[in-house]
Amino acid sequence: MATVELDVDRVLQLILPHIRRHVSAPPSIFEAGSYQRPFKLAVTGLQGSGKSTWSAAIVNAINKTGLTAKTLSLDDLYLPHDGLVAVRESNPGNKLVRTRGQPGTHDLELAKWFFEQFDQPTKGERLFPVFDKSKFGGEGDRLPESEWHRSVPGEVVDVLVFEGWCVGFQALSESALKAAWEESRSAIAASTDDIDLKLPIRTVSNHEFEHLAFINERLGEYNDMFMGPQHWDYLVHLDTDNLRNVYAWRLEQEAWLWKLKGTGMADEAVIEFIKGYMPAYELYLEPLRKGFFQTSASNRKNYQLSMKLDSARKIIEVREF
Numbered sequence: 309m310a311t312v313e314l315d316v317d318r319v320l321q322l323i324l325p326h327i328r329r330h331v332s333a334p335p336s337i338f339e340a341g342s343y344q345r346p347f348k349l350a351v352t353g354l355q356g357s358g359k360s361t362w363s364a365a366i367v368n369a370i371n372k373t374g375l376t377a378k379t380l381s382l383d384d385l386y387l388p389h390d391g392l393v394a395v396r397e398s399n400p401g402n403k404l405v406r407t408r409g410q411p412g413t414h415d416l417e418l419a420k421w422f423f424e425q426f427d428q429p430t431k432g433e434r435l436f437p438v439f440d441k442s443k444f445g446g447e448g449d450r451l452p453e454s455e456w457h458r459s460v461p462g463e464v465v466d467v468l469v470f471e472g473w474c475v476g477f478q479a480l481s482e483s484a485l486k487a488a489w490e491e492s493r494s495a496i497a498a499s500t501d502d503i504d505l506k507l508p509i510r511t512v513s514n515h516e517f518e519h520l521a522f523i524n525e526r527l528g529e530y531n532d533m534f535m536g537p538q539h540w541d542y543l544v545h546l547d548t549d550n551l552r553n554v555y556a557w558r559l560e561q562e563a564w565l566w567k568l569k570g571t572g573m574a575d576e577a578v579i580e581f582i583k584g585y586m587p588a589y590e591l592y593l594e595p596l597r598k599g600f601f602q603t604s605a606s607n608r609k610n611y612q613l614s615m616k617l618d619s620a621r622k623i624i625e626v627r628e629f
Contacts, residue, residue: 315623316362316365316366316369317369318626319366319544319613319615319626320366320369320370322613322626322628323349323366323542323544323613324370324373326347326541326542326609326611327347327349327370327375327466327467327542330344330347330541331344331347331375331466343428343429345426345427346378346426346465346466346467346468347466347467347468347541347542348467348468348470348539348540348541348542349366349467349468349469349470349540349541349542349543349544350469350470350471350475350476350535350540350542350543350544351363351366351469351470351471351472351475351543351544351546352471352472352473352474352475352476352477352543352544352545352546352596353471353473353545353546353547354473354546354547354548354551354553354554354557354589355473355554355557355558355582355585356553356554356556356557356558356560356561357546357547357548357554357557357617357621358546358621359471359472359473359546360381360471362471362544362546363379363381363469363471364379366469366544367379367467367469370466370467375466375467376463376464376465376466376467377465377466377467377468377469378434378436378459378465378467378468378469379468379469379470379471380422380436380437380468380469380470380471381470381471381472382414382470382471382472382473382474382475383439383441383472384436384437384438384439385414385415385418385419385422385437385439386408386413386414386415386439386448386450387408387413387414387415387450388415388449388450389443389444389447389448389449389450391415392407392408392413392447392448395412395413399519399522401516401519402515402516402519402522403514403515403519403584404515404519404520404522404523404584404587405522405523406584407447407584408447408448409473409584409585410474410523410526410584410588411474411523411526411527411529411530412522412523412526414530415450416529416530416533418437419530419533419534420533420534422435422436422437423534423539426465426468429464430462431461431462432461432462433458433459433460433461433463434458434459434463434465435453435456435457435458436456436457436458436459437450437451437456438450438451438455438456438457439451473585474527474530474535474588474592475535475543476543476545476596476600477527477588477591477592477593477595477596478527478531478536478537478592478595478596478600479524479525479527479528479531480524480591480592482521485517485520485521485524485591486517488512488590488591489512489513489517489520492510492511492512492513492590493512493513495510495513496510496513506579507552507555507579508583508586509551509552509586509589509590510586510590511583511586511587511590512587512590512591514583514587515587520587520591523587523588524591527592537600537601537610540600540610541610541611542610542611542612542613543600543601543610543611543612543613544612544613544615545596545597545600545612545613545614545615546615546617547593547597547614547615547616547617548616548617548618548619549616549617549618549624550619551586551589551593553617553618553619554582554585554586554589555578555579555582556619557621558578558581558582559575559578559579562575562578597614599612599629600612611628611629612628612629613626613627613628614626614627614628614629
C-alpha cells in the first residue's frame, strides 16, 4: 500500500490544480445560481489493475488537503438481482449478459437519481447505493436503502469520484461496430498464435453481431445519461503495456481471495470471466487511449491522465492530455 500512496501523491499533484480551480471559480461559470457542483473525477481501468484501490487512495488524499471527496463505483449501480435475472432471461443467447458487468446490467434510473443529488445544494444527506456481490451465490443483489452509505447532512462535496471498468468507453456507430466485428473475424481466421487460444485478447468474433450491438446500444445510453465526456471534468485511466496482464492480475487477485477466505473461482473460471470483458477492450480501448474528451462538445477544459502499468502494476508512463 505504501507504493500506491506514493504514486497517488505523485498523481494528485497533477489533478489538484484542476480541482482547486474548479472549487474556487465563481459558480456561474459552471452552473446557474450560487451552487458550485462537485468537481467530477472519473477513474477507469482494466480488470485487476487496481482502480478501486486507486479511487479510494485518491479520495483519502484529497480529503487530507481540506477538501471533501466522495466516491461511488459503477458496480453499486447494478440492477437488483431480479433485474439481472430478467436481463439474462430476455437475452438467452447473449453470453455477454449471463452475469452482471456489461452495459445493460445497470440501473439507469438509479444512476440518474444518484447524480442528480449533486446538481443542487441540500440540507439533508446524500445517499450512496451499495451492491453486495456475495448475495445469491455470487450473483449479487442491491442492499436495502437502510444499508446504503450516507453523507453528513448538509455536507459540501467538493469532489465526486466515480470508478468503473467501462467508464470512458464510448459507443461506436453501427457501421464502425460492424467493421470491427468483421475485422476481428478475419484476424482470428488468419491467426497462428497459440496463446490467443489460451489467453485470448481478440474475442469480438466469438459473439454474434446482434449481441455486441445490444451492449453497444446500452453503452450509448450510459454515455448520454451519466458516463459520456460531457458529464466529467477529469478522467484517470489505468492502462497496460500488454493486455494479457489482465489475466495474470485477476488470477493473482483470486489466489489472494483463496488465501484470505478459503473460497473463490478456479483458474479456468477466472479466465472465462475475463474473456467476457475482452470484447469491450477490443472495441473501445483504443479510442479511450486517443482521448476521452476529444469528442466532447463542452467548452470547459477537460483533462485525461493515462497511466501505463507493467505486469507488476508499476507505473511506466504517465501522460496528461
